[in-house]
Amino acid sequence: MSVTDREKLSATELRDRLSGKEDEIRKLRAALAEWEGAWAATPRRDDTLFTSVSGREVNPLYTPGDLEDGPGYLESLGFPGEFPFTRGPYSTMYRTRLWTMRQFAGFATAEETNQRYKYLLANGQTGLSVAFDFPTLMGYDSDHPRSLGEVGICGVAISSLADMETLFEGIPLDQVSVSMTINGPAIILFAFYVAAAEKQGVSAAKLRGTAQNDILKEYQAQHAWVFPPEPALRLIVDMFEWASEHTPKYNPISISGYHIREAGSTATQELAFTLGNGFEYVERGIARGLDIDSFAPRLSFFFDVHNDFFEEVAKFRAARRIWARHMKEKYGATNPDSWRLRTHAQTAGVSLTAQQPENNIVRVAYQALAAVLGGTQSLHTNSMDETLALPTEKAVRIALRTQQILAYETGIPNTMDPLAGSYYLESLTNQLESEAEEIFRQVE
Template identity: 75%
Template sequence: MSTIEKEASGSSELLVLLREQEAELSELRERLSRWEQSYAQAQERDSLFSTVSGREIKPLYTPLDRSASQYQDALGFPGEYPFTRGPYSTMYRTRLWTKRQFAGFGTAKETNERYKYLLKQGQTGLSVAFDFPTLMGFDSDHPRSLGEVGVCGVAISSLHDMERLFEGIPLNEVSVSMTINGPAIILFCFYVAAAEKQGVSPRVLRGTVQNDILKEYQAQHAWIFPPEPAIRCIVDMFEWCSENTPNYNPISISGYHIREAGATASQELAFTLRNGFEYVERAIARGLDVDSFSPHLSFFFDVHNDFFEEIAKFRAARRIWARMMREKYQAKNPESWRLRTHAQTAGVTLTAQQPENNIVRVAYQAMAAALGGTQSLHTNSMDETLALPTEKSVRIALRTQQVLAFESGVTNTIDPLAGSYFLEALTDELERDALAIFEEIDCLGGVVPAIEEGWFQREISMSAMLQQREVEAGDRVVVGVNRFTEGSEEDEIETLRIDPVIEESQVAQMADLRAHRDPEAVERRLRELQESSRTGENLVPRILECARVYCTLYEIRRAMEDVFDSYKEPVFF
């Protein structure tokens, strides 16, 4: 018996209402079936009519597509459980998303100048891109860093570099996001120590460190230690941050890299949330109260080409997270149920051919992120398939967000697409997909065993291969690449070049640093860190001590690696 029937029993007025509704539904079914018959006669365009993730889309959605779940249960109000309509009750009516462009190149000095430029242009938060040596825990003067110093991001090998990176940028005012994973705990300590040097207490620091190692094994591949010690470092940070940095997110659980590596929307959604639950389980197992750290877990999703599927993904993510956190993990604090996320437009959709078209792709993707209710956004620059972006192309990308926020009107009401038969059906469908994938992962013994046997990696590669085949067969249109290619040859735009002198100057800085610090203190702090790595002690205070006496990134990494060992990937294709 449905709720309506229960309430209706005994009340003739409600019974009449119920009958009317039933009559309406049966008429709807009839009319839909007539419509479908007539549609079947039509000659459809020669097109896939499926999302980039391969999801079949029907020609028409009606109230009949909405699952049985009721409005209050499935949608509710923004800022209220299950948060489908948005994590905050007033959303963009009171505060727009943070416009946060990911940037970094060369030495700390060059990047510091770019940050000051971006802040002057109206950007409201900073986001640090590190170079590959830093991402992998190598100093700029390590032999393995040769040719890569400052090329793909900024080189940060010690507290000294971190101090220069934020020179003249008050860390008590600007929120800073750092994309670093394998050595996240080390770079985080450099950051806290740099703030101390500015006289800024950890308690007022705002920002996020990515620190999501599980998706590194699955997709992005910037790892150092094996899963178990790596997860220990993450839980150490949850613990330390919940006591010392109340305004800082010690993790950004990221689907972005999973999607960019080839996953579908459903895989991105499911893998990311499942990774999030893994961290929750590990922290609970350590003995932490679920409500002590969960309010500081943040997320990061990709915004790909398929407009509606992407919006639905954000809504489904919030709903699944809220339900699982409340029901399965018994979180009591509504802050622990609330999924807050950063979003970035999909780099993988940008084309090297006719690069100016990328401005348009980015704009549609950015709109999907806003309609999905993101808390912050990075818009890619049109030239990123060719090189690091120029100042001009970064400005256009930022302006794209400003046009969206201030001119388009999409910020005027909260969750404006709610109630769309199509969008709600897609949201339900993505949720169902994710729950099915959770079960599959559980059958494999959980996240870490599935990583060790290469399951995630294989799933992602398979999806990437299928997408490539669709494009090469011409079934999936990529404008300027496999259709409308006129002009693809001659189109050239100016690109940014990194001066090789940067590597030399950074290497010289390192020699200078090593010559001018207290070698005895360096050695002592590293020894203490190694000792604590062996015992179960929280490593954050130890690494902070190392940072303060200018131990370098690689020295700290080595001290830990001697105890933790390094990760060996399962190789296959």
């Protein structure tokens, strides 16, 4: 039945339909109780196995009865690209444009990392993601005494504009989006990036990509911070203000739950703490006097994709719904782009094992599937050997091919939010939303 036909129903017809639904629910409950009685008498595996990675108890069966108290379809799900965005942030999703395949990479020198980027692009990668070394993350030059023994070990060393130019030599920055995982000194690295682009003849207005620039999660989980909270937050809002005017296609922040999850949180905690950080950034921008709709459309997110398949899919859907409702109803944003949560995802590093590393290929494939069914806009798939060393070319190629097979050989991108309507998935989405809202109340 279309929305128009539903509006034409008389009060009597509507009452009869609702009454019929209530009768159906009562019959369903009775039948379910009978089924559960028979099920309880049968042998099964250890009950301790039937919990999610986050410790959530999983029922043996889900039915319409698990959804009866929730709001209606349009209020809770709607359509892709429409409020509350549960089914996706864009109306056409992957039928128009696939997610960006963005492998996180950086090691040793800018020259060596540049070669890895060119290798990845030649193998079909569609976006770049810069991994900086620890001295760069902490704001130290490579020749600083405190950098001794750390330069280029876990990422690329960038100490100057010349290094940034070398990093992207031969890579047209108006043709590829670039994500930079940098936080404390983000505004400095962003300035290097803009200047390097200008030296290529690319104006700032044409740049696409993201700077992570999420200092709150550094205090909570990652601990690579440079300044205390107040000056750090001031710099972030400075970047919002400048970027909204000069780099309208670039995301000045990626509000990150990945590190929170990798540090040991549950899916609900990752969801709540990440969105809570996002709301704090919104409030800081408003306090500066910025129009919320001038900067909120470019706020982006970054979530972990862990082993529990359905919980991860539900997490992405719940995140979009929570963000949309708060931005519209609490903060008064009027631009739908301010309500629209867009996210990058990365498969779970903590799920990888050094023993039998080939098994990591399978883990990553299922996690990538969850991210895509959850509606991510960008994805990094971990390489099988990342617990042992920086990825080899073979390992990173397999990780990239995992995404490409998912995109081009499975048919999964052909329809939007294909798991919608699953009693289990919708119930789980509602649970995650409710639990996150309870954490917000506790924090406030």
